Amino acid sequence: MSKTAIIYSYNTQKSKKVAEKVIAAFGEKEIEAVNAEELSKDVLNKYDNFILSAPTWFDGELPNYWDEFLPDLEEMDLKKKKFAIFGLGDQKGYTENFCDAIGLLAEILEECGATIVGETSVEGYTFEASRAQRGDKFIGLPIDQENQARKTKQRVEDWVAQLKKEF
Amino acid sequence: MKDLKVPKQYTIKKTPKETLENWYRLMKIGRALDEKAPNYLKQAIGWSYHAPYAGHDGIQLAIGQSFEKKKDHLYMYYRDMLTALAGGMTSEEIILNGISKATDPSSGGRHMSNHLAKPEWNMHSVSSATGNHTLHAVGTGRAIKYYGEKAVSISSQGESSVSEGYVYEAITGADKEELPVIFVVQDNGYGISVPKKDQTAQRKVANNFIGYKNLRIIHCNGKDVFDSMNAMAEAKRYAIEESKPVLLQANCVRMGSHSNSDDHLLYRSDAERNYVVEYDPLAKYRRLLLRYERFTEEELNKIDEEVKVEIKASHKAAMAAPDPDPATIYDHVFSDPYVSEKYPEGLHNEEGEKTKFITALNETLKAEFRNNPDTFIWGQDMANKDKGGIFNVSKGMQAEFGEKRVFNGPIAEDFILGTANGMSRYHEKIRVVVEGAEFADYFWPAMEQYVDTSHDLWRSNGKFSPNVTIRLASGGYIGGGMYHSQNIEGSLAAIPGVRIVYPSFADDAAGLLRTSIRSEGLTMFMEPKALYQDPKAATVVPDDFEVPFGKARIRREGSDLTILTYGNTTHLSLDAAKKLAEEGIADVEVIDLRSLIPLDEETILNSIKKTNKVLVVHEDKVFGGFGGELSALINEKGFEYLDAPIKRVGSPFTPVGFNRILEQAILPNTQRIYTAAKELIEY
Numbered sequence A: 001m002s003k004t005a006i007i008y009s010y011n012t013q014k015s016k017k018v019a020e021k022v023i024a025a026f027g028e029k030e031i032e033a034v035n036a037e038e039l040s041k042d043v044l045n046k047y048d049n050f051i052l053s054a055p056t057w058f059d060g061e062l063p064n065y066w067d068e069f070l071p072d073l074e075e076m077d078l079k080k081k082k083f084a085i086f087g088l089g090d091q092k093g094y095t096e097n098f099c100d101a102i103g104l105l106a107e108i109l110e111e112c113g114a115t116i117v118g119e120t121s122v123e124g125y126t127f128e129a130s131r132a133q134r135g136d137k138f139i140g141l142p143i144d145q146e147n148q149a150r151k152t153k154q155r156v157e158d159w160v161a162q163l164k165k166e167f
Numbered sequence B: 001m002k003d004l005k006v007p008k009q010y011t012i013k014k015t016p017k018e019t020l021e022n023w024y025r026l027m028k029i030g031r032a033l034d035e036k037a038p039n040y041l042k043q044a045i046g047w048s049y050h051a052p053y054a055g056h057d058g059i060q061l062a063i064g065q066s067f068e069k070k071k072d073h074l075y076m077y078y079r080d081m082l083t084a085l086a087g088g089m090t091s092e093e094i095i096l097n098g099i100s101k102a103t104d105p106s107s108g109g110r111h112m113s114n115h116l117a118k119p120e121w122n123m124h125s126v127s128s129a130t131g132n133h134t135l136h137a138v139g140t141g142r143a144i145k146y147y148g149e150k151a152v153s154i155s156s157q158g159e160s161s162v163s164e165g166y167v168y169e170a171i172t173g174a175d176k177e178e179l180p181v182i183f184v185v186q187d188n189g190y191g192i193s194v195p196k197k198d199q200t201a202q203r204k205v206a207n208n209f210i211g212y213k214n215l216r217i218i219h220c221n222g223k224d225v226f227d228s229m230n231a232m233a234e235a236k237r238y239a240i241e242e243s244k245p246v247l248l249q250a251n252c253v254r255m256g257s258h259s260n261s262d263d264h265l266l267y268r269s270d271a272e273r274n275y276v277v278e279y280d281p282l283a284k285y286r287r288l289l290l291r292y293e294r295f296t297e298e299e300l301n302k303i304d305e306e307v308k309v310e311i312k313a314s315h316k317a318a319m320a321a322p323d324p325d326p327a328t329i330y331d332h333v334f335s336d337p338y339v340s341e342k343y344p345e346g347l348h349n350e351e352g353e354k355t356k357f358i359t360a361l362n363e364t365l366k367a368e369f370r371n372n373p374d375t376f377i378w379g380q381d382m383a384n385k386d387k388g389g390i391f392n393v394s395k396g397m398q399a400e401f402g403e404k405r406v407f408n409g410p411i412a413e414d415f416i417l418g419t420a421n422g423m424s425r426y427h428e429k430i431r432v433v434v435e436g437a438e439f440a441d442y443f444w445p446a447m448e449q450y451v452d453t454s455h456d457l458w459r460s461n462g463k464f465s466p467n468v469t470i471r472l473a474s475g476g477y478i479g480g481g482m483y484h485s486q487n488i489e490g491s492l493a494a495i496p497g498v499r500i501v502y503p504s505f506a507d508d509a510a511g512l513l514r515t516s517i518r519s520e521g522l523t524m525f526m527e528p529k530a531l532y533q534d535p536k537a538a539t540v541v542p543d544d545f546e547v548p549f550g551k552a553r554i555r556r557e558g559s560d561l562t563i564l565t566y567g568n569t570t571h572l573s574l575d576a577a578k579k580l581a582e583e584g585i586a587d588v589e590v591i592d593l594r595s596l597i598p599l600d601e602e603t604i605l606n607s608i609k610k611t612n613k614v615l616v617v618h619e620d621k622v623f624g625g626f627g628g629e630l631s632a633l634i635n636e637k638g639f640e641y642l643d644a645p646i647k648r649v650g651s652p653f654t655p656v657g658f659n660r661i662l663e664q665a666i667l668p669n670t671q672r673i674y675t676a677a678k679e680l681i682e683y
Helices: A012-027 A043-046 A100-111 A149-166 B017-042 B057-066 B080-085 B092-097 B133-146 B159-163 B165-177 B205-209 B225-242 B271-278 B279-293 B296-319 B355-371 B397-401 B413-426 B444-454 B505-517 B566-583 B601-611 B626-637 B662-666 B672-680
Strands: A004-008 A031-035 A049-054 A082-088 A116-119 A141-143 B073-075 B153-158 B181-187 B216-221 B247-251 B375-379 B406-408 B431-435 B468-474 B499-501 B522-528 B553-556 B562-563 B590-593 B595-597 B614-621 B647-651
Touching: A004 A012, A004 A043, A004 B057, A012 A031, A012 A049, A012 A082, A012 A149, A031 B626, A082 A100, A082 A149, A100 A116, A141 A149, A149 B647, B017 B057, B017 B080, B017 B092, B017 B279, B017 B296, B057 B080, B057 B153, B057 B181, B057 B225, B057 B279, B073 B133, B080 B092, B092 B296, B133 B153, B133 B165, B133 B181, B153 B159, B159 B165, B159 B181, B165 B181, B165 B413, B181 B205, B181 B225, B205 B216, B205 B247, B216 B225, B225 B247, B279 B296, B296 B614, B355 B375, B355 B397, B355 B522, B375 B413, B397 B406, B413 B431, B413 B444, B413 B468, B413 B553, B431 B505, B468 B505, B499 B505, B505 B522, B553 B566, B562 B566, B562 B672, B566 B590, B566 B614, B566 B672, B590 B601, B601 B614, B601 B626, B614 B626, B614 B672, B626 B647
Parallel strands: A004 A031, A004 A049, A049 A082, A082 A116, A082 A141, B073 B153, B153 B181, B181 B247, B216 B247, B375 B406, B375 B431, B431 B468, B468 B522, B499 B522, B562 B590, B562 B614, B614 B647
Antiparallel strands: B499 B595, B553 B590
16 A cells, blocks of 8 residues: 555644544554645655545635645646545535535546545435535545534544555 | 636736735735724724625625726625725725715715715715615616626625515516626625524525526635636626626625624624634735745735835825815705706796697607607516506607617516616716606605615715606506505605606696706606596697796686695696685685695795685695695794695595595595685685
C-alpha cells in the first residue's frame, strides 16, 4: 500500500474527533495526519492516497481551509492519486444540502484526474438532496453527529475496511 | 431551467493586481464605515439607523462593481453600503447620508440613514418597505427592453424580503415579460431575528422559483469575492444577451446584529456568532491575497493606513457639511404641473356637438399618445381585440399604438403601479398611465406602491419624479356593491405627494387628463363611472382643452348658498339647485371642485363670502370623507363669513350595498341634497 495521509482541520471539534476515529481504525502507523489549515501543493504531491475531511458549512459550502486551497488544487494533476472523503453534515437541519461538501470536493478532484474511492450506500440516511449523492451511493462517507452519532463508529470502521481494499 | 455553469472569469491568480487592490481598498473603506457608523449614534450625531453589512462583502462588492453608472439601474437595500461604495459613491457621501446632511446625495437628510441612492447615476432611491423596489426594477427592466438598451436593472435585497407578495409579483412579471432584471438575494439567514426556517420551507429561497420558465437561478457564495464577481458577471451577461431575468442567491453571514436597534445576543448562541465571524469575507480575501502572493503584508498594511486617512478626511468634511434647512420641508412634495397657457382657468366657451364623458377620455388619451411617443398605458382588461379597459375607455388604443405601448397588466394592482413607478425612472420624458385597478375599490393591494410613490420626489430631495397618472373608475350608482361602487378618495387624500382630481363633466375630464399626462409627478385621476355614458355629463370639448390642477369650476352661480361638490354628486347638486330655484326657495351656487389636491381655496372662500352658507356634498362617507377637510378649512379660514353651520351630505358610515334598495339607502341623492340645502337656507 502506498503512503496515506488524512487531512482535516486541527481547529475543528467534531470533525477532528471523527478523524481520530478514522486514524484509529486505519492504524496510526499506516497513516499520517496533516492539518488542513496548512495545505499546500507539496502535501498533495507527497502522498498517493488521501482521506479528506470535508464538513459542509452553511447551505452547502466547503469550509474555508478547502475553499482557499482550491486555486492551487484546481491546477494540479492528480491522475495517479486516490482520494476518499468523509464529511460531517446534518440531514435534518440542512436536509437540502446534506454533506454537499463531499460532492463539491470530489468533483474538483475528479476534474484534476484523481480517482475517488470510498463510496457508501445512501441507505440509513434521510435527506432531501445532497451533492455527494450519485445514484444510490454517496461519493464518500457522510457522518451525521447531530442526528446519528451512535452510528458513527460503525460507519467509520466499515468505511476504513473498505478503503484498505480500495487504496 | 437547466443548471448552467458560471464561468470563472475572476480568480485570485489571474485577476490584475490593480483590480485586486481596488477591491481591497473598497472593502476596507466599507468595513471602516460599517464599524464606525454606530459611533455617530453613541455620540448623538446621527446615523440612528445602521444595518451593518459585514459578512455580505463579496456579493456587495460584486453588485457595485458590475453596475455601470448612468447605463444600468441599481436598487439597493438598507444593508448595501459596500454596494454603494463599489458602485462609485465616496466614503464622504456615505457619511453625509449617515448623519443626514443637506448635501447627502441620497436624500438631503430626508430619508433614513443607510438608504443609499444617487438617482443621477441610476442608483435609485428606495423605500424602507423591504423588497418593494423589486417592482421598480421590473418597470425599469421593461423600459430597458423597450428602448433596446444593452443594460440591466438590478434589485438587491435580503432573503426575508422574498416573503413579501409583491416580490413574487415582480419576479413573475419579469419572467413573463422576459426582462433583463437581476434579483440579487443576499441571504444571511435572518430577517431581523426571524430565522429563515420561519420564512420559507426551502433554506435556499431562490429555489422556490425553480418552476419559472425564463428565470435563471444562480447560487453563489456571497462571502467570497471571486465567486460573487463571477456570478454577477454571468448574471449580467445572461440578462443582457438573453433578455431574461436572473435570480442570484448569495449565501452570506450576518456578523453583527440586524441593525443598531436589534441585539443579536438575545437570539444567537456564542458558537454561532463566533463561527460567522470566522467566515468574515474581508479576512478571507486578505488571506487569499497573501497566500497567493499577490500582495505582501506591507503593501496591504499601507492600503490600510491610507484608508484610515481617507475615512478621517471624509468624516471631517461630512461633519462640516450643512444641516437641512427646516424651511425646505415643503419643497418637492409635489412635482411641477403642466402649465396651460391657453386655458389658465380651465374654462372655455366652445360651442358645438356634445361629447360623452367616456369619449372625451378616450379621445384625450389617444391625442396625448399621438403627441408624445414616450407614453405608455397598461392595466387589467386593457387590451384584447375590441376590449380596451374594463369600461372600454381605452378602446382602440392598442390597435393604434401597438402592443408595446398599450398592454394588459396581470391581475396584480401593486405590480401595475409599481412597474409604472419603475418604468418612469428610466427617463424623465416617459409618461405612464395606468388603470390602477378594475374598479377604484380594488385598488387597495396597490396601496404600498401608492404610498411609496407618493413620497418618491420628496424622499429623493427632488431628484426623482414618478410621472404617472393613475386612472380609477370610481363610485356607485351602478348597483355594483362592495369593490365595485365605493369611493376611496377620502382615504387617499390623507397621503401627501399625490394630486387627486375628480371631474364631473366630459370637458373637465379631457382637460384634467391632458394636464395629468403632461405634468410631472403622480396624479390620481378618479372617473365617476356612472357618468361615462350619461348625457348629463356630456359637453362640448375643445380638442386641445386643458384644465390646470387646483382650479374649481362654478357650474351654477348663486347668491344664497354654496354647494361644494365633485364627481357624481355635482349633477345631483345641480338638480337640487335647479329645484330650489324653480320653487323660488333659493339661488344656489354649485362649485365643482374638479381637483381635491391641490384645492382651490380661493374660489371656495370667495363663494362663501358671497353666500354666507355652505353645504358640502360628496358620494363618499361623511365620516372620514374629504368633506371633513373642506369643513375644517372653511371653519379655519372662512368662519367669519358664515351665517349658518357647515352642513355635509354624503354616504353613511357603512359599506355600499349591492341590492339597489340598499344602494339607494346609502348613496346621496337629489332629495337629500335638496332637504339639507333647504334646512340651511331656512336656518
